[in-house]
Amino acid sequence: MTGRLFKKFGQNGTFVLWAAAILLLWEAGAWFIEDIAQLTAPASKLPYIHRVLSSLVEHFPTMIKQGAVTFGNSITGFVIGSAIGFALAILMSLSRTVENTLSPYMIASQMIPIIGLAPIIYGIIHDAALSRVLMAGYVTFFPVTINALRGIKSIKQEQLELMRSYAASTWTLYLKLKLKSALPGLFAGLKLSAPLAITASIIVELMGAPDGIGVLMVSSLYYGTAQVYMFWSTVLISMAIGLLLYLIITLLERWMTPWQPEFRSKGRDET
Amino acid sequence: MHLSQAAKKAEIIVDQVSMRFGKKGHEVTALQNVSFKIYRNEFVSLLGPSGCGKSTLLRLMADLLEPTEGQIMIQDEHPREVRLRRKFGIVFQNPTLFEWRTVKQNIELPLEVLGQKKSQYSALTEQLIEMVGLSSFKHYYPWQLSGGMQQRVAIARALSLDPPILLMDEPFSALDEFTKEKLQLELLEIKRKTNKTIVFVTHSIPEAVYLSDRIIVLSAHPGRVHSIVDNVREEGDPSHIRESERFHEMMKTVRNCFYEESGFLDGQTI
Structure with a gap:
């Protein structure tokens, strides 16, 4: 027990040390650019991190409010996109014809650059919230489908033969075997698409939406050096939103697929 | 105890079965004109080298594959x-x-698929878990168990619907020698208690001789029945069978089938 505690502290300790080293390097870099090399507009290149943080604290209420708008729409689109993606994976696993028919369109859909698609969507529906949801869903479904389908296809022949020997119906086969086998892939897909969903929402905001963290980002850029710390704060907030979503997925994964090798405790005695 | 085979009830009839895989022109013949009968409550091994189609034969009996020619009847049914x-x-x-x-x-899986209620089978599962000696491991996950324990779970699972027939495809060949002998003994014990008809695929001569009432010796390329060895296992305490004179005689008899076999193939191999 104490051994594990120390180990845990050791891991966290290493993380804290690394974070501190990176922040220190950042500060040193900013100091070099601003005070030693005396470059013009030093804050646009690499601002002092403490000033970014103090700006973040100062504008915190606005940041959180706009961040929440972005996060809320992203997660709605993300959930809808994942559900559609998972349903597509199941559909494609049911029939090879469906898989062969849908695959080319799905792949083609991912070739459209989101930076080009976002203004089109926004131009058509003129609703920032709905556009964000649509774009987040659009970038989410593909990685989810591909990875979940791969999970279903990786089921061992003997497991299928076993279910066949029980004369299991298609419904039971999915319930007891295929959906479970799809879960690790589903989560791999979710982890890939989570940051994409946030980015897609922000891109919609850059294209002229009235609210969201992306609007703060673009307006602080507009004001040049005066708002540079604000700009960096919005970048930090966007990062935080992405990490939050990623964390939620990781926790869900641990809860729903505890049998995966990476979640297993090391020995019998520790459990 | 040994009744004449005519008086016994044929449980599985394999009749002129041939199996070919692959596209026309590039076909591989896995089985050619295979015929034999397996009687009720018998322990029969399908013994042969790799490539003799013994696993294919088992899958044909389990309706996981369909024969190219011929037919299999189990209890007078397809x-x-x-x-x-x-x-x-x-x-x-x-x-x-x-x-x-x-x-x-895992042991309850077939019962769940059947749609039975948990209250109906929980006593049965406990009984099965005890039979395979895993009472203190019943809440463990597969990755927490040794290979032998995992195979015990698989055997209990196969017994959970109490089927009259047990089909086993080299169940012990991935286990170490000690575990293998222990599980072979346990399987005989299960056979004694449940009196199932067991079809057991193996490539191990001592395993087949130790376990079987009858051995169907298959030869490879293509798979055919080479010979059938009757009255293999003697009555008595299974833990001492391996030391008996009769066991070694039987080993010799069965092994000779293969020497003879390799002799007419090219005279060199073994």
């Missing part, structure tokens, strides 16, 4: 009927446990 009525349990070389299920849940 294997499909038998499968749909869940009249056989199957054990593979790989334990094939579902890794998200505990020992108990």
Whole structure:
């Protein structure tokens, strides 16, 4: 027990040390650019991190409010996109014809650059919230489908033969075997698409939406050096939103697929 | 005790079965004109080198494959009927446990698929868990168990629907020698208690001789029945069979089938 505690502290300790080293390097870099090399507009290149943080604290209420708008729409689109993606994976696993028919369109859909698609969507529906949801869903479904389908296809022949020997119906086969086998892939897909969903929402905001963290980002850029710390704060907030979503997925994964090798405790005695 | 075979009831009839894989022109013949009978409550091994089609034969009986020619009848029915009525349990070389299920849940899988209520079968599962000696491991997950324990779970799972027939495809060949001998002994014990008809695929001569009432010796390329060895296992304490004179005589008899076989193939191999 104490051994594990120390180990845990050791891991966290290493993380804290690394974070501190990176922040220190950042500060040193900013100091070099601003005070030693005396470059013009030093804050646009690499601002002092403490000033970014103090700006973040100062504008915190606005940041959180706009961040929440972005996060809320992203997660709605993300959930809808994942559900559609998972349903597509199941559909494609049911029939090879469906898989062969849908695959080319799905792949083609991912070739459209989101930076080009976002203004089109926004131009058509003129609703920032709905556009964000649509774009987040659009970038989410593909990685989810591909990875979940791969999970279903990786089921061992003997497991299928076993279910066949029980004369299991298609419904039971999915319930007891295929959906479970799809879960690790589903989560791999979710982890890939989570940051994409946030980015897609922000891109919609850059294209002229009235609210969201992306609007703060673009307006602080507009004001040049005066708002540079604000700009960096919005970048930090966007990062935080992405990490939050990623964390939620990781926790869900641990809860729903505890049998995966990476979640297993090391020995019998520790459990 | 040994009744004449005519008086016994044929449980499985394999009649002129041939099996070819692959596209026309590039066909591989896995089985050619295979015929034999397996009687009720018998322990029969399908013994042969790799490539003799013994696993294919088992899959044909389980309706996991369909023969190119010939037919198989189990209890006077097509294997499909038998499968749909869940009249056989199957054990593979790989334990094939579902890794998200505990020992108990894995054993209950067929019962769940059948749609029975938990209250109906929980006593039965406990009994099965005890029979395979895993009472203190019933809440463990497959990855927490040794290979031998996993295979015990697979055997209990195959017995959970209490099918009259047990099909086993090299179930012990991935285990170490000690575990193998222990599980072979346990299987004989299960056979004694449940009196199932067991079809056991193996490539090990001592294993087949130790376990079987009858051995169907298959030869490879293409798979055919080479010979059938009767009255293999003697009555008596199974833990001492391996030391008996008769066991070694039987080993010699069965091994000779293969020497003879390799002799007419090219005179060199073994």
